[in-house]
Amino acid sequence: MAAVRNPVEIGLVVYPGVQEAAVLGLTDLFQLANRLAAERSPDALRLRVSHWQLEDASRTVIRTFDSESGDSEPSAGNEPAMVILPPTLGDPIAREAAAPYAGWLRACHATGATLGSVCAGAFVLAESGLLSGRVATTHWAYRDALAIRFPDILLDAGKLVIDDGDIITAGGYMAWTDLGLKLVDRVLGPTVMMDTARFMLVDPPGREQRFYSPFAPRLNHRDEAILKVQHWLQARGARDVTLATMAEHAGLEERTFLRRFRNATGLKPTEYCQHLRVGKAREMLEATTRSIDQIAWDVGYDDPGSFRKVFARITGLVPGDYRRRFGLERAALPGGGS
Template sequence: MRNVVLFALENAFISTISGPLEIFSSTGLMWNYLAGEPLDLQFQVTVASLHGEPIKTRTGLIVQPDTSIFDIEDADLILVTSCGEDIEAALTHYQSALPWLRQQHSNGAILGSICSGLSLIAATGLLDGKSATTHWGMVDIFRKRFPAIDIKADQLFVDEGDIITSGGGFAGNDLALYLVQMFCGKEQSKQCANALLLDTNRKSQNQFSGILHHRMHQDDRVQEIQSWLDLHYQDEINLDKLAEKYSMSPRNFKRRFKLASGATPLAYLQKLRIEVAKKLLESSDVQINNIAETVGYLDDSHFRKIFKRYTALTPSDYRNKNS
């Protein structure tokens, strides 16, 4: 049996505690019960706070943990919950937990975070030079605070082997199911998801954030370029000429744009066009080839390929699901 610790932080979204708790605690039990099979508990789950104190969640609900993190002797997996938007306050409050996290990692525990819980793992230095993710709305904050980490804004979770991070809110459920699969196999994960009526097909934060997270930065010149693209996305755009228009070399343009927004100019333009296409698919009966042309793609097959890359669905499937 694997030992899972949910490190519950003050001001957490309750879902980042309760979701993984239900998933790990149900693995091998709920599906087996419904299918008339022998119960086979896979995880022992402990909810811990810094010193065993009650945790006040974001909604005001009080959670009474089982123990203090410092009383944990053996953990296979430690998941750090969200802690709200003020990560500096969280880091100040939880400074004493950082050596504990480093030690647990050194002892062989896999570390994971949900949403802004990334702040604690990032502060240990264990992710320097590696990739991670968090809620799409906090990407710019984390990129500035932890420049040594490559923050992947689009991904629902990022697996670095011994450290696995996820997006915000209910992305903790996706992370928990992924971890069930890692420890117990794909069939167990699927059974758990089916028993709890959870969707297992989410892979990206794109469908929730659109392109908003690419605009959450302080580079005025890049903001100006993005505003121009917002107005001209349907045109045939030469990015080298666009760089010249804003008095930059193509190389500097690409570097500065990606540094500010987290996406290359081409990727941003593609996402912008796909966002407009999604709205047309949701709200109209316009033929897909006409939508492709409306958003700047003369080649219908190329549009379909790009659309599926960013949504994991064909335009037709997207329309059927969202109209």
């Protein structure tokens, strides 16, 4: 008779402002994975799901729910093997509120726990100092706030999930499904992960946040000359512009303009214009039935092939695939190929 293996505990942190739907959704996802794994093999490894919360009296983080006991009797004990910081629907957690969790997260990590965050849960994780010098992601709407508060993080908000071994970060609100499935894959294997994804009717991990995030230019940099050019580019859709005309509009010498533009916006002028044009193209692909060649021309590209390459580099999808995923018309459209 095979020996019974101890379950792998995944702890969900219920911090102030946490999205409770994600906490409950992850709980259900892991318990569903257990059931599907058991259907394939009665001796399959099992996931133990727990919730962890700050106890006001002791100011320590304790287990407040345990799927193994089936009740919500608070208990202390060994740290979980994996810890997830779910998203929040509000503002990122304040530093003071996150501080008690930071020490606990460091202790979990020191015992070998894998840590994960979703969306603004990255702010809680970052307070531990464990993201310093590490590659991480968060929801695109929180990108600048996280970068300002923790400038030593190597932030890549274009990715929906970044698996950096002992630390996994995920982007958007619903990316808890991606993170959850990734952990199922690690513990129970790819077959059970795919079974779980199919049962839940969600895509398995592999999406990218840039499929969904619109271009959000930096406008609060206080460089009035560059802001003037940004407004001018927005008004004309970045069509028929050159470095010389942009510098002239800013009233700056070209080299000075290049340096100040990149410092203010984080992009070269050419890259910035490409993002504006692709943003307009995304709107047309979503809301019209114009051919992709026509859209390329409308947003300022004489060569549709060049447009397709730029669009794919920025969004992660070729125009035809983008239209099929996000367009109002799901059926094949004239000129809607890749």
